[in-house]
Amino acid sequence: MPTIYMIRHGEAAAGWNADADPGLSELGQSQAEAVADEIEARAGGRLPILTSPLKRCRETSMPLAARWNHDPAVEPRVAEIPSPIDDLESRGEWLRKIMAGTWAEAVAGEGHGGHLSKNVDLLAWRQGVANALLELPGDTVIFSHFIAINVAAGIAMEDDRLVTFKPDNCSVTVFETGGGKLRLIEKGREAVTKVN
Numbered sequence: 001m002p003t004i005y006m007i008r009h010g011e012a013a014a015g016w017n018a019d020a021d022p023g024l025s026e027l028g029q030s031q032a033e034a035v036a037d038e039i040e041a042r043a044g045g046r047l048p049i050l051t052s053p054l055k056r057c058r059e060t061s062m063p064l065a066a067r068w069n070h071d072p073a074v075e076p077r078v079a080e081i082p083s084p085i086d087d088l089e090s091r092g093e094w095l096r097k098i099m100a101g102t103w104a105e106a107v108a109g110e111g112h113g114g115h116l117s118k119n120v121d122l123l124a125w126r127q128g129v130a131n132a133l134l135e136l137p138g139d140t141v142i143f144s145h146f147i148a149i150n151v152a153a154g155i156a157m158e159d160d161r162l163v164t165f166k167p168d169n170c171s172v173t174v175f176e177t178g179g180g181k182l183r184l185i186e187k188g189r190e191a192v193t194k195v196n
Contacts, residue, residue: 001178077132
């Protein structure tokens with residue numbers, strides 16, 4: 001069964017309500033180096049690397065990619081949850097609100113608020129995250145985001161909450177796939193951080 005090492009990106013230089021696609025902070029860059037050390041020790045050899053297309057994930061993947069001498073493949077399905085709101089401040093409020101509930105509640109509330117500017121299919125995005133992992137043919141390292149990691153954990157645990165745990169920046173959550181199912185092997189280190 002494939003083992004999937006799903007890593008939350010390092011600390012971003014700005015929050016979700018301040019920049020649509022921030023890079024890493026200085027701390028985030030040092031976290032990326034540290035998680036590269038951890039994955040090298042755990043994986044026991046070079047594995048394929050996938051990354052969200054967002055800057056903070058691509059930058060977090062760079063130290064490991066440089067050590068393994070290959071470019072990460074960009075996988076849009078493991079990007080952060082799509083927001084139906086363009087305005088950054090309102091987007092932050094929307095995310096805080098839905099993070100406190102379930103997927104059923106988030107989907108029911110998609111059309112509420114009056115300030116929504118994009119039609120977003122949250123359930124299709126959620127299924128896309130799961131499919132991205134389930135389709136992997138072998139052990140893989142994925143650089144992703146807080147909510148996307150929670151999607152995989154929630155599906156593996158059959159838990160409908162948006163947030164089933166709080167993965168720290170550059171924490172490693174481990175899954176196995178096989179038989180069309182996700183299995184949560186190990187939750188990543190947790191911390192109270194802002195979603196960025």
